[in-house]
Amino acid sequence: MSRTELKTVLSPDELPRNYYNILHDLPEPLPPPLDPGTLKPMSPEPLLRLFARECVMQEVSTQEFIPIPEEVREAYLRLGRPTPLYRARRLEEKLQTPAKIFFKREDLNPAGSHKPNTAIPQAYYHRKEGTARLTTETGAGQWGTALALASALFDIDLTVYMTRSSYEQKPYRRTLMEVYGAEVFASPSRRTKAGSKFLDKDPSHPGSLGIAISEAIEDCVTHDDTKYSLGSVLNHVLTHQSVVGQEAKVQMQQFDADPDYIVGCIGGGSNFAGLSYPFMRDKLRGKSGAQFVAAEPKAVPSTTKGSYRYDFADTGETTPLLKMFTVGHAYQCPPIHAGGLRYHGKAPSMCMLIDKGYMRSVAYSQNEVMEAGLTFAQTEGIVAAPESNHAVKATIDLALECKRKGEAKTILFNLSGHGLLDLKAYEDKLGGRLVDYEPDQAALSASMSAVPRVG
Amino acid sequence: MSRTELKTVLSPDELPRNYYNILHDLPEPLPPPLDPGTLKPMSPEPLLRLFARECVMQEVSTQEFIPIPEEVREAYLRLGRPTPLYRARRLEEKLQTPAKIFFKREDLNPAGSHKPNTAIPQAYYHRKEGTARLTTETGAGQWGTALALASALFDIDLTVYMTRSSYEQKPYRRTLMEVYGAEVFASPSRRTKAGSKFLDKDPSHPGSLGIAISEAIEDCVTHDDTKYSLGSVLNHVLTHQSVVGQEAKVQMQQFDADPDYIVGCIGGGSNFAGLSYPFMRDKLRGKSGAQFVAAEPKAVPSTTKGSYRYDFADTGETTPLLKMFTVGHAYQCPPIHAGGLRYHGKAPSMCMLIDKGYMRSVAYSQNEVMEAGLTFAQTEGIVAAPESNHAVKATIDLALECKRKGEAKTILFNLSGHGLLDLKAYEDKLGGRLVDYEPDQAALSASMSAVPRVG
DSSP states (O other): OGGTTTEOOOOGGGGEEEOOOOOGGGGEEEEEEEOOOSSSSSGGGGGGTTTTTHHHHHHOOSSSSEEEHHHHHHHHHHOOOSOOOOEOOOHHHHHTTTSSSEEOSOSSSSTBBSSHHHHHHHHHHHHHTTTTEEEEEEEHHHHHHHHHHHHHHTTTTEEEEEEEEHHOOOOHHHHHHHTTEEEEEEEEESSSSSHHHHHHHTTTOOOOOOHHHHHHHHHHHTTTTEOOOOSSSSSHHHHHHHHHHHHHHHHHHHOOOOOOOOEEEEESSHHHHHHHHHHHHHHTOOOOEEEEEEEETTTTTTHHEEEEEESSTTTOOOSSSSEEEEETOOOOOOOOGGGGGGSSSSSHHHHHHHHSSSEEEEOOHHHHHHHHHHHHHHHHHBBHHHHHHHHHHHHHHHHHHHHHHHHHOEEEEEEEEBTTTTTTHHHHTTTTOOOOOOOOHHHHHHHHHTTTTOO | OOOTTTEEOOHHHHSSEEEOOOOOOOOOOOOOOTTTOSSSSSOGGGGTSSOOOHHHHHHHHSEEEEEEEEHHHHHHHTTSOOOOOEEOOOOOOOHHSEEEEEEEEESSSTTTTTTTHHHHHHHHHHHHEEEOEEEESSSSHHHHHHHHHHHHHHEEEEEEEEEEEHHHEEEEEHHHHHTTTTTEEEOOOTTSSSHHHHHHOTTOOOOOHHHHHHHHHHHHHOOOSSSEOOOOSHHHHHHHHHHHHHHHHHHHHHHTOOOOOOOEEEESSHHHHHHHHHHHHHHHHHHHOOEEEEETTTTSOOHSSEEEEEEESSSSSSSHHHHHHHOOOOOOOOOOOOOGOOOOOOOOOHHHHTTTTSSEEEEEOHHHHHHHHHHHHHHOOOOOOOOHHHHHHHHHHHHHHHHHOOOOOOOEEEEEEOOOOOOHHHHHHHHTOOOOOOOOOHHHHHHTTSSOOOO
């Protein structure tokens, strides 16, 4: 085996120069966000109070390519882009599969996940537009960490509202954000009316991502110099992530390989959109027969057991309604270790692609995915995030299917993050203490009953 | 600024093909290890029971270059070699220094430190020579993690004796080793006579690296199929680390820069030897005027307050005597967060170079180094290991000296590991809870009194 069969590394000048925006190529226009009061399409103007103007423009743009600013490209280089693409030879050998398995390394930056791909441009645009301070929410902490890092690089103050249960269970995630200079509060907090309301009811309220969003937005709109930043679901976020797939396309060509399967895990959908949309572009143009496989947890089965309809993007019912696969914004996401996949809905563009059959999805229990993670660590040497292990599990299943059928297919998956701050999940798996969750029909019906009835 | 001014990335075929062995170029032969009973030079034969034959041959070799086996090069590629070399532009700007600062990224592999550079060849040689099982000790866990990873890649069973205090305080380091398939025991344990002796005296004995070494060696010599592996100090270990400096030399040329200062932290000495020896080769041949600066903790001041004389390599007095800078093998290393620097001696070859003035050393308190770590994280975006922050601190001091003198010198340091499993150190620093330690003369005299009198 020659060494170049193991990985490809792009040079700094091969970093993409444009973001790819899939709204240019969707089979039909994306259903617009609706005002929850009037159920009429919303204009983007109210978003300008929260987001960077450039991000709002990108959110509604159908322009195919959006130039990446030079300052953003420089920050990407500093944080490890372009990232390598590996062939998982030892995993293939372990599985005795004729399939070729490749994976993109989005775990190699200091924040440890794909999240800086959008945190960097968001911080940059805010800085350029004069924002002095940002607020955001974080659950497991990956997004908060990435935005703290990006804010440090662009000298913006950052306040993070972190779900109290995570704040207490994952003190080192909090420390990491503080190392980058961010101010981190357990949510619900006494700093906002929204938070106080929940604390009045329950002084030891564990919090939720929905409450943290409400607090971050209230903090933003009540401070003149402050704006807000979001880490997934929205179009502009997915567009920023397209650097992943653009690099991967070049790298797969260097391997002289063309993926038959493109695989990723989905929470909001941004890491898988990042890898897959540049390949999906070919499929939407009839130039590719690749299959796209999105893996989600059985505990939060948005696309496998949910419905494709309008729902709130947050638990607190403060956002516009988005057309997406959802298990209902009132769904109580079980405490699985893959915290980044604990979201009731999914990105609207990805949901349309799933609904129209361009992409399919599978669901796994956390024991299954952590078992796959152990196999991956012991063969490829890399300890993946519990979220990413959903993609590893789906990949292993496809490779074993290839083995049964004797098909030498090519599989590409996104290694969206490392698991060094999630070793509790591995400890619980090794100790046989990992609990699986799966909602029954009654639980799903209950949470779906709170979804607004539209049209 | 052009992008290539930020970092250089080598292609897979630029991975070094040979190790560089500084014993070929030392100003005089290294003083031989002595038998502690007879005080006569020891032959290498007894080492064959413990170490891989190839490692023992390398230990006493004065051959300049030792070929790197193709299987080892492949494993290096899998684990991220060649590693990038970065310019710390934002740190330079923050310090407003005319100095140029560069750093080598040894934090980017799955074990998170430079340790796999020697764990990989050691596991490979053992595998090739038919070893089925290895034992080793680990304190903070970096070495145990690296050898667990390497053992997984070469399908060798591994038993790790981990200092009980670390075992209990750093459960995730233990989990990480277990994820790679290693068996990990708190030391002292009931598995060995050595361990039992200490447990009999104190059932809750916190352990020490010296006791863990004794247990790992006893486990090895009492099991026929078992050998042993060590992660620093020895010549062959330092030789393996030379891949770091060989890559860095090529990369500095790509930057069109020649380092005036080469900086690293020292515990046993292997990471700094790895970066510096390929540059030292030029200095020893009169072809370079570069200065070499080794940074150690004030809490364990081997080279700044210790003596250059023969001492045991372990606390338990079971090893040969090595000529080195030591604060005495009985020295009680204070519980600083930089666990990898808690070693009473230093590598013999490095000690000779310090003694003869080819290299100098500095010492810092842990508050100083963690402050430097915060500055580095907020400018360059990378959270370094507490050990590596000693190198960061020495670099910052040199850069500020350049500022005072108006000298545009070039500084290169080794970023030997990341700090994602050491966030407690950052938490303590941010919370103002970090305690500084420094032995007084009485403490040093006491520990030195146990050092054997030789010659």
